[in-house]
Amino acid sequence: MTCSGTRLKVFRLILIAATVVLVGSSAAYAEGAAVYGAIAFSEKNGAWGMSDPFPDEQAATENALGFCSRYGAECKIVLTLQNKCAAVAMGYKNEVAWAEEGTPEEARSEAQRGCLAKSGDACELKHWYCYRPQ
Numbered sequence: 001m002t003c004s005g006t007r008l009k010v011f012r013l014i015l016i017a018a019t020v021v022l023v024g025s026s027a028a029y030a031e032g033a034a035v036y037g038a039i040a041f042s043e044k045n046g047a048w049g050m051s052d053p054f055p056d057e058q059a060a061t062e063n064a065l066g067f068c069s070r071y072g073a074e075c076k077i078v079l080t081l082q083n084k085c086a087a088v089a090m091g092y093k094n095e096v097a098w099a100e101e102g103t104p105e106e107a108r109s110e111a112q113r114g115c116l117a118k119s120g121d122a123c124e125l126k127h128w129y130c131y132r133p134q
C-alpha cells in the first residue's frame with residue numbers, strides 16, 4: 001500500500017469516528033434537553049406575546065415580553081413552560097385565554113375553552129407551539 005493510500009484509510013477512519021461521536025452526543029443532548037417558552041399579557045389593552053423556543057426560562061420570558069410590548073403596555077408574564085405545548089385564543093371583544101398542556105390538541109382545546117368561558121361568544125385560536133427538543 002502506498003503512503004497516500006494509508007493516509008486515505010486513516011482519514012476515512014477519523015471521519016467515521018467523528019460522525020459516531022457527533023451523532024451519539026446530539027442524541028444524548030436531545031433526550032435531556034429543556035426547551036422553555038413563555039406567554040406575556042397586558043390587562044390594559046389585551047396585547048399578548050408568545051416566545052420563541054429557548055434553552056433557558058429567562059430568555060423565553062424576555063422574548064415573550066418583547067413580542068407583547070410591540071402591541072401594548074404593561075405586559076406581564078402569565079405563563080412559563082418547559083417541554084410542553086401552549087396555545088392562545090382570543091374572543092371578538094379581545095378576551096384572551098392561554099393554556100399549557102402535554103399535546104398541541106389539548107393546549108388548543110383548553111385555550112379555546114378558557115376563552116369561551118370569558119367571552120361567552122366565539123373565540124379564535126391565535127397561536128400555538130410545542131416547546132420540545134427537536
